[in-house]
Amino acid sequence: xxxxxxxxxxxxxxxxxxxxxxxxxxxxxxxxxxxxxxxxxxxxxxxxxxxxxxxxxxxxxxxxxxxxxxxxxxxxxxxxxxxxxxxxxxxxxxxxxxxxxxxxxxxxxxxxxxxxxxxxxxxxxxxxxxxxxxxxxxxxxxxxxxxxxxxxxxxxxxxxxxxxxxxxxxxxxxxxxxxxxxxxxxxxxxxxxxxxxxxxxxxxxxxxxxxxxxxxxxxxxxxxxxxxxxxxxxxxxxxxxxxxxxxxxxxxxxxxxxxxxxxxxxxxxxxxxxxxxxxxxxxxxxxxxxxxxxxxxxxxxxxxxxxxxxx
Amino acid sequence: xxxxxxxxxxxxxxxxxxxxxxxxxxxxxxxxxxxxxxxxxxxxxxxxxxxxxxxxxxxxxxxxxxxxxxxxxxxxxxxxxxxxxxxxxxxxxxxxxxxxxxxxxxxxxxxxxxxxxxxxxxxxxxxxxxxxxxxxxxxxxxxxxxxxxxxxxxxxxxxxxxxxxxxxxxxxxxxxxxxxxxxxxxxxxxxxxxxxxxxxxxxxxxxxxxxxxxxxxxxxxxxxxxxxxxxxxxxxxxxxxxxxxxxxxxxxxxxxxxxxxxxxxxxxxxxx
Numbered sequence: 001x002x003x004x005x006x007x008x009x010x011x012x013x014x015x016x017x018x019x020x021x022x023x024x025x026x027x028x029x030x031x032x033x034x035x036x037x038x039x040x041x042x043x044x045x046x047x048x049x050x051x052x053x054x055x056x057x058x059x060x061x062x063x064x065x066x067x068x069x070x071x072x073x074x075x076x077x078x079x080x081x082x083x084x085x086x087x088x089x090x091x092x093x094x095x096x097x098x099x100x101x102x103x104x105x106x107x108x109x110x111x112x113x114x115x116x117x118x119x120x121x122x123x124x125x126x127x128x129x130x131x132x133x134x135x136x137x138x139x140x141x142x143x144x145x146x147x148x149x150x151x152x153x154x155x156x157x158x159x160x161x162x163x164x165x166x167x168x169x170x171x172x173x174x175x176x177x178x179x180x181x182x183x184x185x186x187x188x189x190x191x192x193x194x195x196x197x198x199x200x201x202x203x204x205x206x207x208x209x210x211x212x213x214x215x216x217x218x219x220x221x222x223x224x225x226x227x228x229x230x231x232x233x234x235x236x237x238x239x240x241x242x243x244x245x246x247x248x249x250x251x252x253x254x255x256x257x258x259x260x261x262x263x264x265x266x267x268x269x270x271x272x273x274x275x276x277x278x279x280x281x282x283x284x285x286x287x288x289x290x291x292x293x294x295x296x297x298x299x300x301x302x303x304x305x306x307x308x309x310x311x
Numbered sequence: 312x313x314x315x316x317x318x319x320x321x322x323x324x325x326x327x328x329x330x331x332x333x334x335x336x337x338x339x340x341x342x343x344x345x346x347x348x349x350x351x352x353x354x355x356x357x358x359x360x361x362x363x364x365x366x367x368x369x370x371x372x373x374x375x376x377x378x379x380x381x382x383x384x385x386x387x388x389x390x391x392x393x394x395x396x397x398x399x400x401x402x403x404x405x406x407x408x409x410x411x412x413x414x415x416x417x418x419x420x421x422x423x424x425x426x427x428x429x430x431x432x433x434x435x436x437x438x439x440x441x442x443x444x445x446x447x448x449x450x451x452x453x454x455x456x457x458x459x460x461x462x463x464x465x466x467x468x469x470x471x472x473x474x475x476x477x478x479x480x481x482x483x484x485x486x487x488x489x490x491x492x493x494x495x496x497x498x499x500x501x502x503x504x505x506x507x508x509x510x511x512x513x514x515x516x517x518x519x520x521x522x523x524x525x526x527x528x529x530x531x532x533x534x535x536x537x538x539x540x541x542x543x544x545x546x547x548x549x550x551x552x553x554x555x556x557x558x559x560x561x562x563x564x565x566x567x568x569x570x571x572x573x574x575x576x577x578x579x580x581x582x583x
Binding site: 052053054073074077078080082084086088089090091092093097100101102104105106107140143 | 329389391393396
C-alpha cells in the first residue's frame with residue numbers, strides 16, 4: 001500500500017459569509033494522478049490553492065508531503081511544483097531567464113532539457129509577453145517541474161493548448177507519475193481526467209459528491225451503454241422500429257442511437273432485427289458511459305435537488 | 312545569496328529593457344534636466360547653485376514615485392507575485408530588489424547630471440562628494456520607502472498614480488528644486504516641510520558643501536531617516552502576494568499614512 005502524500009481532513013474554506021468548501025476529506029497516494037473535478041465555483045481552486053499554501057484554511061487539517069501548507073510555505077515551495085490557473089511572469093522576462101531565475105530560487109541546476117521537451121527550444125530568448133498563451137502555460141509547467149517536486153499541482157493545464165501540445169503534456173505527466181511524482185489535477189476537461197487520472201473526486205458546492213477511479217465513477221451511474229447503428233438501407237431510422245432491451249435515444253446523421261443496460265443482448269437483438277428486415281450493417285459503435293456523462297448526471301441531480309430544496 | 316544576486320541582475324536589466332522604466336529612469340529626468348538646465352540657468356539666478364541636487368532629486372522622484380509603485384501594483388495584479396510565492400521567492404527580495412535595482416540606475420543618472428551640470432551649465436559642484444552621496448542616498452531611501460509603500464497599499468494602478476502625484480507635483484513646486492524654499496511666503500515654507508524634497512535638498516546641499524548651505528541639518532536627516540524607516544517598515548507589513556487578498560483598502564491606506572508622521576511633525580514644529 002503506497003503512502004499518502006496529500007491528506008485533506010475536514011477542510012473548510014469561507015469567503016466572508018460564503019462557504020466555498022465544507023468538511024472536505026480525501027487522500028492522494030504517492031505516484032498517483034488525482035483529478036479534482038467540478039463546475040465553476042465548486043471549490044476546486046480554493047482547495048488547490050490552500051494545498052499550495054496560497055490560502056489559509058478556515059478549518060480542518062491539510063498536509064502536503066508531511067508539511068502544513070499554511071505554516072511552512074517556504075519549505076513547501078521546495079517540495080511542490082505548481083502550474084496555476086491565473087499567474088504570470090514579468091512581461092520582459094525571457095524563457096531562458098525565467099528558467100535560470102526560478103532554478104536559482106529552487107537551488108537546482110537550470111533544466112535546458114525541459115525547455116526543449118516542452119517545445120520552447122526556439123523561444124529561449126523570447127520575452128514572456130511575446131509568447132502565445134499555450135507557450136506561456138508550457139513555460140509555467142517547465143518551471144513547476146524544474147526542481148523535480150514530490151507533488152505537482154496542475155490547474156487547468158491544457159487550457160489554451162493545441163492538440164499536439166496536449167498530447168505531449170499528457171505524456172509528460174505520465175512520465176512524472178512513473179518517476180514517483182504525485183500529481184493533483186484540476187480540470188474542466190472530463191476526457192483529460194478520464195485519460196490521465198488514476199482517481200478523481202467530483203466537487204459540488206464545496207462538498208465531495210463522488211470519488212473513485214474513472215471506471216468506478218462511470219460504473220456507479222445509470223450504467224447505460226450507448227449503441228450507435230448505421231445501416232445500408234436505414235431501416236432502423238423508421239418511426240415504428242422497436243428493439244427489445246434498448247431505448248431509442250435519437251436518430252441522427254444516419255445513425256440510430258440507443259441506450260441499453262445490457263449491451264450484449266441489445267446488439268444481438270439489433271443484428272437479428274436487421275437480418276429479418278433485409279438490411280445490412282454499415283457501422284456499429286458500442287460506447288460505455290463517459291466520465292463526462294457521469295459528471296453531468298451528478299451535477300444535474302444536485303441542481304435538481306437544490307431547486308426542490310429551494311421550493 | 313545566489314538567487315538574490317540573480318534576481319537583482321534580472322531586475323537591473325529590466326530597467327533598460329522595459330520601455331516604461333527606461334522612460335522614468337533615464338529619458339524623462341535627463342531630457343527635463345537638459346531642457347530646464349539651459350532655460351532656468353539663464354532665467355533664474357537661484358537655480359544654478361542648487362541645480363545638481365535639485366535635478367538628482369527630480370530623477371529620484373521620477374523613479375521612486377512614478378515608477379516604483381507601478382512595479383509592485385502591476386506585478387501583484389497580474390499574478391507575478393503568486394508565481395514568485397509558489398516558487399519560494401521571499402517577500403523581502405520582492406520588496407528590496409526593485410528598490411536596489413532602481414538605486415543603481417539612479418547612481419548612473421546622478422553621475423550624468425553632476426558631470427553635465429558642472430561642465431555644460433556651470434552648476435555648483437559638490438565640494439564634499441561623500442557627504443553629497445550620503446545625502447543623496449538618504450533622500451533616495453526616503454522617496455523609495457514612500458514609493459514601495461504606495462505600491463503595496465494602493466488598490467490599483469490608477470490609485471497609485473493619483474497618490475504619487477499628490478507628492479510629486481508639490482515636491483517640484485515647493486520642495487526647493489526650482490526656487491529655494493527660503494524665498495517662499497511663511498505659510499508655504501511650513502507646508503514645504505511636509506515634503507521629503509525640502510529635507511532632501513537641505514541634506515544634499517549641506518552635506519555636499521553646495522552653495523551657501525553650512526553645518527549638518529540634523530533635523531532634516533532625522534526626518535528623512537524616520538520617513539524611510541517607516542516607509543519600508545509599513546511596506547513590509549502591508550505587503551500582499553495576491554490582488555484577491557481580502558483586506559479593506561481604507562484601513563491599509565490609513566496605516567500607510569503613518570509614514571507621513573515625521574514630515575507632519577517637522578511642519579508642525581516648523582523646524583528651521
